[in-house]
Amino acid sequence: TEIYYDFGYEAGCGKPDCSLNCDCSRFLEIWNLVFTQYNFDGKKYTELPKKNIDTGMGAERIIAVLEGKSSIFRTTLFKKILKKIQEISGKRLTSPGDDGFDTDANRAIRILADHIRAIYFLISDGVTPSNEGRGYILRRIIRRAVRFGKQIGINDYFINDIGMVVVNQYSPHYPGLSEKSRFAAKLVLDEEKRFTKTLKEGSRLLAEKISGIKDTGRDFLDPKDAFRLYETYGFPVELTTEILDENGLKLDHDKFEHYFRQHTEKSKKKTSFDKKIDKNLDLYRNLAKEIRVEFLGYEKDQANTVIEKIISSPDGGSTMLTEELSAGEKGEIILKDTVFYGEKGGQVGDPGIIRSKGGIFIVKDTQIPVENLFIHKGFVKEGKIKTGEEADIEVNNITRRDIRKNHTSTHLLHWALRNVFGDQLKQSGSFVSSDRFRFDYSIYDTPSGEQIEKVERLVNEKIQRDDPVRCFETTRDYAQQLGTIALFDEKYGKFVRIVETGNYSRELCGGLHVRRTGQIGLFIIISDSSIGANLRRIEAVTGMYAFNILKNKEGILESISENLEVDFKKVPETVKKLKEENIKISEELISLRVKISAGNILKVMKEEIDKEEYKIIYYNFSKDSAFSFLDIKSMGQVSDFLKDSFKNLKTFIALGNLNEGKPVIILSCTKDMVESGVDCGKLAREMGKIVKGGGGGRPDYAQLGGADPFSLDKAIEYAVSSVRKTAGLAK
Ligand SMILES: [Zn+2]
Ligand SMILES: [Zn+2]
Structure with a gap:
């Protein structure tokens, strides 16, 4: 039932028991038969009413035989791809006996070559990375490629470099590859970036856990932690196991599976309706037979x-x-x-x-x-x-009428989107109800506000033209000749229903539609937003719903213009002016408050005078809510005010506060302090690490901001003691 090719005794391992099943590369299976005999429902096997024999040959293996290569990876199919991998990683495919023979590297190279080729073919066939079905397979293939790339020492984003070799080599026979290459490159880079970040965050967290475990003398990771890594960061459990292994630690896989199952059951419960349908499916199937x-x-x-x-x-x-x-x-x-x-x-x-x-x-x-x-x-x-x-x-003919309007509008919207963005745009789903509809589409550019407005305008122009909408049945072949748009993976029979709007839009569709576009009345896009990598969703309304939204907006505008006591045409410029005035007034207010409270500030601030001519002033304002108004700018004003008051002294000032829970610090000093070697900019950069943020500036003035609200005192102390050291004031 199988055909093998024998590369000859010399190609084999030479062992006396070398045979077809040997691990060595002497025999290559190129053809086999499959006897299809049972149906397996996941539990038991039942005999099929009609059995058959399926036969198939591996085309790539035949190429290997023709080219005299024992593995498909050594054929011309992969030659250029492997060359590129070697160029990027410095690693090549080796054989036993070769210098630097490395089975791990061989495996990684083969995985990269195979996976990266698959990635571009999948995308050219219309698959995009997601968390479901074939999209999830693609995502996992990309992630696996990233991991094995790292394993052979590739640290940059690399998949597209190798992918372009795939596209160039294969597109003469698979033109879809080059047509989609730009789209594919963007998808792949997005995924690569995201997963690299996941790897980084996950690895850091795992490293923390591992050092914690080592401190306690245990030799295993809590499976809960492994699950959290998986759930929160998408960190693959195989990778967790691998890293634990390198550290001589273990993971209880049974317990991990337990959490994993609990989690998936929880997410399954969300679709209780589907479950109910499942339960009744046998009943429905039997009914469908007779009705x-x-x-x-x-x-x-x-x-x-x-x-x-x-x-x-x-x-x-x-x-x-x-x-x-x-x-x-x-x-x-x-x-x-x-x-x-x-x-x-x-x-x-x-x-x-x-x-x-x-x-x-x-x-x-x-x-x-x-x-x-x-x-x-x-x-x-x-x-x-x-x-x-x-x-x-x-x-209910009211909801039905609205549904008709919305469904025809999805077709008009689809046409208008393709009109503006071209064929790169693909519908990926839609939902039509009586009060609104949404339309999901994939695209590799981010649409601008003007483009979306143009789409909205195009749809409304077609509505105003009152074009006829025709629904008719025809053969699938004729529908294709007409250039009908169909969703990629929908299955159709020999006869299909076409919905034709005017002479510009034709879609295979079984839905309900208006007879003329004029019945839609009005079309408004409520939102256009991202719902995933290169996936966007438009939500829109039509008819009276659209009218009501416009009326609502008009009402809001009217009430604004009444409150501002200006004509509604003047609302935008009036609001702009008010905003500018507001900024100016609050700036003035703050500088007034700084001046008024300067006396109080002086009272509470820590100050030190060393060696008479030096003055070091520092304070953490976050301890007193009376100073919560001091932001980075007004602290700068406070420091200017202070420097002015101690003109004859060498002064260094460090002031800190919390703004919306985040630490901000300013450092300031006099020119003669800079001459003594103090550099505020350098200090700010160093202090960035303490506050978990960053900063910088000039030698005489610098500022920084961070994320850790509890680090203020520590950071200010660091600044003060550094300056003391530099100025030779260390106690
Ligand atoms: Zn052998
Ligand atoms: Zn439709």
């Missing part, structure tokens, strides 16, 4: 049909099929035909009402848990609802 619901909702808001099935789903109780529901009871109804749109393609499910001769059922939401099965979830408002009864059904 085929026809959706009439594209044309109609109401219809007459039959109640086919009723599922009772009481709060906290178990779900089951039933014949009837009474007033107050919750449940799900399945109809023969429906006008209710089931949540799909980012558009929410319809609410509405189902009336039979015996009762009224309020539909809160409509879902499609299994293909073609529409379930209407809600409760009985009056009387009784029974299976087999005729029913008049009606969707």
Whole structure:
């Protein structure tokens, strides 16, 4: 069932028991058969009704054979990539017997070559790094490449340097690689930067933990700490284990797994609705076999049909099929035909009402848990609802009207975004409800405010043109010929539904739309923000919702102009003027307060006079709330004031305070102090370490700020004692 290529006796290890399964490089498996016989559901194997034989050949291994190389990494496929890796790291692939043979380095080089090639192919196929599904695989591949790069001594960001070799070599046959190379480079660099930071922070934290452990004489890391590293910093547990290993320490993997499982269960609980659907999935699947619901909702808001099935789903109780529901009871109804749109393609499910001769059922939401099965979830408002009864059904046509407006607007928005940003922009998701909608997209430039405004304007121009919106079914092939936009990974059958707006936008879409763009009325973007690496989200509103937002803003503007007592056109310049005046006034106020309180400041400040002609003044103002107004600038004024009062003395001043909880310090001295060797700028840089921040300045004046609020006294003491030493005043 397998075909091996034998490179010959000389290529092997020469041991008498050398055979196909030997670790040496004599035999290379190039082809095999797979006998597909069972279905494995994660627990047990069941025989497949139709068994088959699958066969496949490794193309890269055939190349290795043709080129007479025992490993694919030594073929021309990887030659340039390995050369680049060697250029960057100084490490090359070695064989046993070679000078400097290094199995660890070999492994790292092979991982880099393989992973970096995979990274660019994945991105060119439309995968972007994320925390889910294939995006997470990509993220892990990038992270693994970073780690193994560090292992062979690469300290800079490097993946793109090697990636460009991949792009150049492979793009003649895979043009997608070069088309997306700029995008890929940006994604990869972002990920690399982020993970390098993670590595740094995580390593520092782990180093602290390790020295703590060594102090106590233990030989293991608390699995809770390993989990915290993973959860808070994304620090991989394999790396934690590796570093512990180097330090002769251990990690209890079972306990770590325990925390890990607790964590994932917690995050699973968030999706209780999905869980419920899962629980009912068998029920739904069986129903879907016998029922085929026809959706009439594209044309109609109401219809007459039959109640086919009723599922009772009481709060906290178990779900089951039933014949009837009474007033107050919750449940799900399945109809023969429906006008209710089931949540799909980012558009929410319809609410509405189902009336039979015996009762009224309020539909809160409509879902499609299994293909073609529409379930209407809600409760009985009056009387009784029974299976087999005729029913008049009606969707809430106000919400439906708003949903239509919003859904067509997502298509217009998509068109306008591509118009402004080009094909680099890709839709990555959308959510359409009656009161607003959001549209997620990937892009590698950050849009400017003007660009987003242009998008908004383009959409509104199309609304004003009142273009027709046409929905029609056609074959998938014809849709492609028309240049229809489809989400990359959505699966479509042979027939597809196209929504065409004017003659410019065509999308595959099963949603509800207005008949003409004019019905949307008005379109406003509420926000455009980043939701991940190269991922952005636009939130927008239409129709009366948009009108109300504009009216609201107008109201705010009116009340401002009334309060300012100026015409609303003059509001911007008036506010600007007020702000400038305000800054000037508060500066004046502070300098007045400095002068007024100078006397008090002099009283509390520590001062020392040594050798008569010297004066050293220092104080930590944060100890007295009366001085909380002193910021870095006003402390500078205080120091000028002090220097003026001691003109004939060699003076050094160090003043500190907390501003919004963060330490700020100014250092100041007279010219003759500088001549004695004092350098405030140099001192400030040194003190930066003490306050966990930084600073600098001239020899006669410097300032610094930091992060540690408890470091003020220590930093000031440091300044004073340094100056004493420099000036020869040390006690
Ligand atoms: Zn062998
Ligand atoms: Zn759509």
